[in-house]
Amino acid sequence: MGEQTRRRSGAESSRKALSLLLAFDAQHHTRGATELAAALGMPISSVYRYLSVLRETGMVEEAGQGEYRLSWVFVRLADAARAAGDTLESIARPVLAEVAEAGGETTLLIKRMGWNAVCVDRVDSSHPVRLQFDPGQPMSLHRGSAARVLLASMPADDRRRYLASVPDLPEHVREQIETHVESVEGVGWAESFGEVDEGIWGASAAIRDRGRVIAALGVAGPLYRLQQDDRARIIQLVTGGAKRISDLLANGGAKKP
Numbered sequence: 001m002g003e004q005t006r007r008r009s010g011a012e013s014s015r016k017a018l019s020l021l022l023a024f025d026a027q028h029h030t031r032g033a034t035e036l037a038a039a040l041g042m043p044i045s046s047v048y049r050y051l052s053v054l055r056e057t058g059m060v061e062e063a064g065q066g067e068y069r070l071s072w073v074f075v076r077l078a079d080a081a082r083a084a085g086d087t088l089e090s091i092a093r094p095v096l097a098e099v100a101e102a103g104g105e106t107t108l109l110i111k112r113m114g115w116n117a118v119c120v121d122r123v124d125s126s127h128p129v130r131l132q133f134d135p136g137q138p139m140s141l142h143r144g145s146a147a148r149v150l151l152a153s154m155p156a157d158d159r160r161r162y163l164a165s166v167p168d169l170p171e172h173v174r175e176q177i178e179t180h181v182e183s184v185e186g187v188g189w190a191e192s193f194g195e196v197d198e199g200i201w202g203a204s205a206a207i208r209d210r211g212r213v214i215a216a217l218g219v220a221g222p223l224y225r226l227q228q229d230d231r232a233r234i235i236q237l238v239t240g241g242a243k244r245i246s247d248l249l250a251n252g253g254a255k256k257p
Contacts, residue, residue, distance in 0.1 A: 013050075015114070015115070016040075016042065016046065016050060017050045017053065017054065018114065019040055019138075020036060020040060020042075020047065020050050020051070020054070021054070021059065021060075021070070022116070022138045023036055023039055023040060024069070024070050025134075025136055025137060026136075029069055029070070030063045030064075030067050030068070030069045031067065031068060031069075032066050032067050032068070033047045033048055033051060033066065033068070034066075036051075036068075041167065051068060055068075058071055058073055059071055059073055059074075087249070088109075088111075088120075088207075088209075088214065088215060088245075088249070089109065089120060089121055091245060091248045091249060092109050092121065092207070092215075092217070092245045093121060093123075095217070095241045095244055095245050095248075096108075096109055096121060096122075096123045096217070096241075097123050098241070099123075099217070099219065099237050099238065099241045100123040100124070100125055100219075102237055103125075103219050103221075103233070103234045103237045103238075104125055104126070104127070104221075105125045105127070105219050105220060105221030105226070105234065106122065106123065106124050106125045106219065106220050106221060107122070107123045107125075107217070107218070107219050107241075108121070108122050108133050108146065108204075108217070108218040108219070108220065109121040109122070109215060109216075109217060109218075110133070110146035110147070110150065110204070110215060110216045110217075110218055111150075111214070111215045111216075112141065112150040112151075112153070112154075112215075113138070115141060115162050115165070116138035116139060116140070116141065117138070117139045117140070117141055117144070117146055117147040117150050117216075118136065118137065118138050118139070119133040119134060119135050119136070119137060119139075120135065120136075120215075121135065122134070122135055125221065127221070127222075127225075133146075133196070133218075133220070139196065140166070141162055142162075142163060142166060142169075142177050143192075143195040143196050144192050144195050144196040144202055144204075144218075145189075145190040145191050145192040145195075145202040145203050145204035145216075145218055146190075146202070146204035146216040146218040147196075148177075148180065148181055148184050148190040148192070148204075149184060149188070149189065149190050149204045149205065149206050149213070149216040149218075150213070150215075150216055151177075151181050151184075152181045152182075152184040152185035152190075152206075152213075153185070153206065153212075153213035159178070159181060160178070163177060163178065188205055188206045188239070188242075189203065189204060189205035189206065189235065189238065189239050189242075190203070190204055191203040191204075191231070191235065193223065194223070197220075199222055199223055199224065200220050200221065200222060200223065201220070201221060201222070201223040201226050201231060202218055202219065202220040202221075203218065203219055203231065203234055203235045203238045204216040204217060204218035204219075204238060205217055205218075205238045205239040205241070205242035205243075206242060207242045207245050207246050207249075208246045208249075209246070209249045209250070210250070214249075216242070217238055217241050217242040217245065218238065219234050219237070219238050221234075
């Protein structure tokens with residue numbers, strides 16, 4: 001096996017181990033190996049192998065016969081993340097709240113973490129709506145407006161590698177996504193119709209720090225109450241809100257006088 005092949009194999013194994021960790025959340029805090037294998041599309045033997053390594057490093061622990069949970073190591077990691085003082089969330093939060101109030105729909109702050117789009121903050125609208133973008137929930141990078149904005153920010157070779165890794169994605173669909181993403185890269189925003197949740201419309205715009213896309217500001221709501229004029233107004237709110245956050249980041253978080 002050549003050195004390059006070994007590096008690819010090692011990187012793929014690392015991604016799978018991390019995907020296993022990301023399969024745990026508040027709703028799925030305790031999971032069995034069989035359940036993990038089904039959720040991640042992995043052979044059960046691979047799941048046991050990764051669980052063994054994660055147990056040895058103290059990242060997961062047994063929670064009864066055949067079930068596992070994240071260890072308290074992640075409490076320390078969460079404290080470290082908070083202590084790092086990530087300014088994006090604190091700067092973006094007031095803008096998210098203002099966009100949610102003005103637009104009347106749920107507003108989201110989405111980051112790219114590896115080959116996943118992850119919601120890091122969310123301000124719900126006054127209307128009940130169920131979305132898959134719960135805080136901390138990893139989602140694919142090719143479905144939904146925020147995901148497309150983040151996918152568009154990646155180098156072209158990385159985008160192609162990501163799309164090639166998506167199982168059961170037909171070639172013509174992959175080409176359509178690549179074409180769409182190229183246009184999103186140029187305009188800096190995207191909209192989607194029912195790509196993540198059926199009947200849900202979404203619009204997202206790129207948040208930049210020193211010219212680099214670091215996140216996306218998105219709004220999502222049921223299509224039945226969002227006519228064309230409503231959608232156009234929300235797109236303006238989203239693109240304006242993303243620019244305001246970008247400007248605040250450029251000025252160290254201080255609002256302009």
